[in-house]
Amino acid sequence: MDTRTTQCCIAGGGPAGIMLGFLLARAGVDVIVLEKHADFFRDFRGDTIHPSTLEIVYELGLIDDFLRVPHQEARIAQGQVGTETVTIIDFSRLPTHCKFLALMPQWDFLNFMNERAKRYPNFHLEMNAEAGDVLVENGRVCGLAVSTPTGHLEIRADLVVGADGRSSTVRAKAGLASRDFGTPIDVLWMRVSRRPEDPDVPLGRVDTGKILVMLNRGDYWQCAYVIRKGALEDIRARGIDAFRADIAALVPAMQNRVGELGSWDDIKLLTVKIDRLHRWYRDGLLCIGDAAHAMSPIGGVGINLAIQDAVAAANALARRFGRGPIGVAPLAAVQRRREWPTKMTQRLQVFVQHRVLERVLASDRPMRPAWPIRLLDRIPMLRAIPAYVVGVGFRPEHVRTPEAFTVPR
Numbered sequence: 538m539d540t541r542t543t544q545c546c547i548a549g550g551g552p553a554g555i556m557l558g559f560l561l562a563r564a565g566v567d568v569i570v571l572e573k574h575a576d577f578f579r580d581f582r583g584d585t586i587h588p589s590t591l592e593i594v595y596e597l598g599l600i601d602d603f604l605r606v607p608h609q610e611a612r613i614a615q616g617q618v619g620t621e622t623v624t625i626i627d628f629s630r631l632p633t634h635c636k637f638l639a640l641m642p643q644w645d646f647l648n649f650m651n652e653r654a655k656r657y658p659n660f661h662l663e664m665n666a667e668a669g670d671v672l673v674e675n676g677r678v679c680g681l682a683v684s685t686p687t688g689h690l691e692i693r694a695d696l697v698v699g700a701d702g703r704s705s706t707v708r709a710k711a712g713l714a715s716r717d718f719g720t721p722i723d724v725l726w727m728r729v730s731r732r733p734e735d736p737d738v739p740l741g742r743v744d745t746g747k748i749l750v751m752l753n754r755g756d757y758w759q760c761a762y763v764i765r766k767g768a769l770e771d772i773r774a775r776g777i778d779a780f781r782a783d784i785a786a787l788v789p790a791m792q793n794r795v796g797e798l799g800s801w802d803d804i805k806l807l808t809v810k811i812d813r814l815h816r817w818y819r820d821g822l823l824c825i826g827d828a829a830h831a832m833s834p835i836g837g838v839g840i841n842l843a844i845q846d847a848v849a850a851a852n853a854l855a856r857r858f859g860r861g862p863i864g865v866a867p868l869a870a871v872q873r874r875r876e877w878p879t880k881m882t883q884r885l886q887v888f889v890q891h892r893v894l895e896r897v898l899a900s901d902r903p904m905r906p907a908w909p910i911r912l913l914d915r916i917p918m919l920r921a922i923p924a925y926v927v928g929v930g931f932r933p934e935h936v937r938t939p940e941a942f943t944v945p946r
């Protein structure tokens with residue numbers, strides 16, 4: 538079996554893994570990122586790039602190039618409850634350079650960061666490389682067993698990072714236990730074409746037991762239809778025509794477009810999950826992003842939190858490589874730094890799921906905006922509060938790692 542050695546081996550080429558790989562390589566650390574798929578181009582997996590992530594890109598000096606990648610910019614978000622349209626989020630007062638949420642396919646974001654990371658000679662991304670067992674010596678994780686199309690490989694590393702998402706193999710193999718917070722909802726994702734005369738701001742449509750969130754993706758709407766957990770079978774049993782009719786009833790402008798949902802293949806289930814590891818590390822290994830804490834799609838903050846974890850981990854660890862084994866203390870420090878913002882965000886998501894979404898889904902009456910929503914609509918300054926919570930989040934991170942090489946931008 539082939540063996541390779543590196544300073545940091547990261548399992549998972551998602552937002553957390555690619556950003557951490559980029560930051561460590563930029564700081565002079567030798568990094569191997571393993572991604573089990575052949576490319577980043579897969580099913581829709583979230584494409585909201587929040588102002589705090591854009592701020593990181595700004596701090597890295599990459600913002601001008603980044604904003605040349607095709608994207609949409611959402612400066613406000615609206616809700617339509619019953620017959621009333623209300624503006625609830627306004628990013629324009631945020632203390633960030635980009636006062637908007639960028640909507641960009643996640644694969645474009647990952648390709649962009651990967652292209653920049655590859656300019657550092659010590660960044661290595663291995664596609665089609667699936668992390669399996671963690672290698673342990675004297676109780677310390679010292680590497681990963683990896684499957685590739687050409688065979689098996691061992692990668693030995695001073696530090697292994699599990700950034701392999703919410704079904705993380707690394708965290709399971711490392712024996713890290715999590716707490717599952719349960720959730721009463723699932724989400725159906727689908728695309729419906731967008732017309733020039735359609736509004737361009739993100740819209741949450743709520744009425745008589747139904748919730749649909751619509752994100753402007755240029756020539757189509759990326760739609761999230763919220764359902765009771767496990768209700769997909771009942772919905773399918775009623776037939777695709779009944780489902781199309783439900784969407785059209787909620788958004789009458791979609792009446793002549795719901796036919797684009799040709800079959801259930803056009804409708805993808807996101808099984809919503811909220812969980813968090815008790816301990817994000819053990820000797821020689823750290824988990825970040827969804828591998829440490831799966832987030833609900835409420836607020837679209839999963840990518841953002843994954844990136845913030847990566848920045849915090851790089852800040853805490855980059856300078857420790859090359860000075861002998863990295864002990865557990867700095868890994869514990871990463872958890873301490875990121876656990877509180879994760880906890881706060883998850884608590885808010887649990888609150889919204891139970892106090893808002895569950896109640897709406899159980900209702901069979903026409904709805905009107907609740908008073909806090911009306912307040913946001915009437916007093917524009919207040920819209921900065923949800924904008925901050927969603928767009929920046931609790932304890933935003935900043936790039937503190939040096940650039941060890943000068944590479945062409």
Ligand SMILES: Cc1cc2nc3c(=O)[nH]c(=O)nc-3n(C[C@H](O)[C@H](O)[C@H](O)COP(=O)(O)OP(=O)(O)OC[C@H]3O[C@@H](n4cnc5c(N)ncnc54)[C@H](O)[C@@H]3O)c2cc1C
Binds near residue numbers: 554
């Ligand atoms: C349908 C859907 C819609 C979403 N919408 C949004 C949204 O609008 N906004 C938002 O912020 N968040 C959204 N999310 C959540 C968001 O995608 C995640 O929170 C975020 O991607 C987490 O980043 P991550 O890098 O931690 O993990 P992931 O993005 O899950 O990346 C993990 C990577 O590891 C790879 N991998 C897995 N196992 C292995 C292995 N054993 N070896 C090697 N590689 C491996 C995977 O292929 C993947 O590329 C959505 C999620 C889904 C499923």
